[in-house]
Amino acid sequence: MSIFGWAALVMIALGLLFNGSPEIAANTPPPAITEVKIDNFSFTPVTLTVTAGTTVTWTNRDDIPHTVVSADDAKTFKSKVMDTDEKFSFTFTKAGTYTYFCSVHPKMTGTVVVK
Amino acid sequence: MGEKPKDQILHDHNNDGVDRRGFLKCMAWAGTGALCVMQGGVLKSYSMSRIKELDAKKMAGELSFVQISDSHMGFNKPANPDVAGTLKAAIDKINGLAAPPEFMLHTGDISHLSKPEEFDTVEQILKGASAKDVFYVPGEHDVLNDDGQQYRERYGKGTKGAGWYSFDKKGVHFIGLVNVLNLKAGGLGTLGHEQLEWMEDDVAHLKSSTPIVVFAHIPLWSVYPEWGWGTEDSAQALAYLKKFGSVTVLNGHIHQTMQKIEGNVTFHTAASTSFPQPQPGKADSPGPMKVPADQLRSLLGITDVNYVRGQHALAVVDSTLG
Numbered sequence: 001m002s003i004f005g006w007a008a009l010v011m012i013a014l015g016l017l018f019n020g021s022p023e024i025a026a027n028t029p030p031p032a033i034t035e036v037k038i039d040n041f042s043f044t045p046v047t048l049t050v051t052a053g054t055t056v057t058w059t060n061r062d063d064i065p066h067t068v069v070s071a072d073d074a075k076t077f078k079s080k081v082m083d084t085d086e087k088f089s090f091t092f093t094k095a096g097t098y099t100y101f102c103s104v105h106p107k108m109t110g111t112v113v114v115k
Numbered sequence: 116m117g118e119k120p121k122d123q124i125l126h127d128h129n130n131d132g133v134d135r136r137g138f139l140k141c142m143a144w145a146g147t148g149a150l151c152v153m154q155g156g157v158l159k160s161y162s163m164s165r166i167k168e169l170d171a172k173k174m175a176g177e178l179s180f181v182q183i184s185d186s187h188m189g190f191n192k193p194a195n196p197d198v199a200g201t202l203k204a205a206i207d208k209i210n211g212l213a214a215p216p217e218f219m220l221h222t223g224d225i226s227h228l229s230k231p232e233e234f235d236t237v238e239q240i241l242k243g244a245s246a247k248d249v250f251y252v253p254g255e256h257d258v259l260n261d262d263g264q265q266y267r268e269r270y271g272k273g274t275k276g277a278g279w280y281s282f283d284k285k286g287v288h289f290i291g292l293v294n295v296l297n298l299k300a301g302g303l304g305t306l307g308h309e310q311l312e313w314m315e316d317d318v319a320h321l322k323s324s325t326p327i328v329v330f331a332h333i334p335l336w337s338v339y340p341e342w343g344w345g346t347e348d349s350a351q352a353l354a355y356l357k358k359f360g361s362v363t364v365l366n367g368h369i370h371q372t373m374q375k376i377e378g379n380v381t382f383h384t385a386a387s388t389s390f391p392q393p394q395p396g397k398a399d400s401p402g403p404m405k406v407p408a409d410q411l412r413s414l415l416g417i418t419d420v421n422y423v424r425g426q427h428a429l430a431v432v433d434s435t436l437g
Binding site for chain 1: 192193194227228229255256259260298299300301302303341342343399400401402403
């Protein structure tokens with residue numbers, strides 16, 4: 001069989017595997033990002049978009065401690081201080097735009113957009 | 116360096132006995148380990164190597180104290196794996212001063228993670244200093260997780276609000292301010308309305324000839340806002356001190372010495388006893404700066420301050436640990 005023949009065979013096989021047309025296999029969305037890395041006095045990604053119900057985890061890779069505190073008056077989320085390699089997680093149940101910052105270094109800011 | 120004619124007052128424009136250009140010249144010498152003291156209206160400088168030859172009393176002036184800062188007890192990363200050792204070296208340096216300081220100021224970041232054992236260790240090490248009295252203000256690393264409750268339990272006796280207070284020594288009025296709480300997203304250090312009102316009242320009845328020393332963790336002038344090196348509402352605090360002929364502002368937080376003179380106000384930041392940080396804008400972020408091990412101690416240090424009654428500017432001298 002030619003290379004195209006094999007390609008076609010693989011596509012059909014994948015199509016059957018996903019119970020639909022071959023196009024669905026090619027369009028599977030990548031897994032949603034739910035991690036924020038803290039390093040070099042910044043949050044990466046600085047803006048994270050997630051769906052309601054998602055748990056976001058912040059990991060501190062910097063050599064200095066940081067915190068994650070929501071900027072709203074209600075203080076929707078507020079971590080304890082995280083030293084290097086420590087983590088903080090929060091599950092966003094309500095849609096909205098959540099600005100947060102590091103309460104130790106308030107110039108560090110980030111946003112989580114919950115759809 | 117001895118009593119040469121160029122050390123005498125040459126330009127007394129403000130008629131207050133202070134030759135500001137001479138003072139600034141002396142500050143430049145200070146970087147090489149000189150001690151500048153105001154005596155009888157004359158700014159004299161003595162190199163550290165000649166200190167033993169000189170009469171300690173003559174040189175000490177009337178009030179002598181030391182500022183240390185940013186001990187970050189608990190920090191253990193490559194920039195300095197032994198912050199207890201370098202703090203001990205700072206105490207040794209203090210104990211080696213010809214004129215023993217009457218007390219010490221610690222301008223905050225005593226601990227690294229606000230842990231009880233970290234505060235305990237600093238307390239232990241400071242017990243070895245010749246100066247037994249220590250006055251503190253908190254850094255942002257001292258008020259983690261509990262908005263400073265533990266800090267106030269340890270060091271807050273006689274303080275108000277978040278831990279601010281004032282006291283007098285030999286006619287000099289000292290004001291300890293807290294600018295590391297209630298920080299807002301994207302903001303700088305902050306003093307807050309309540310503290311500012313207290314300060315206004317605190318200095319209202321003082322004679323304008325009273326020398327003032329203000330100490331707080333984050334700089335009270337705009338060193339580098341991009342890195343949070345400033346205090347949002349410090350202008351208000353400084354406005355309350357406008358009437359005074361001599362104001363010295365001592366800060367920490369930036370882990371390097373920096374100085375600015377503006378009219379009657381001398382702003383000065385101390386080096387850290389734990390790890391250095393980059394100069395403004397010289398790195399991506401203000402984190403701990405790694406240097407070759409044999410250079411570390413030359414970037415850490417203490418600040419010695421001397422005041423002679425009747426003179427205006429306090430002599431502020433930095434010396435490194437090695």
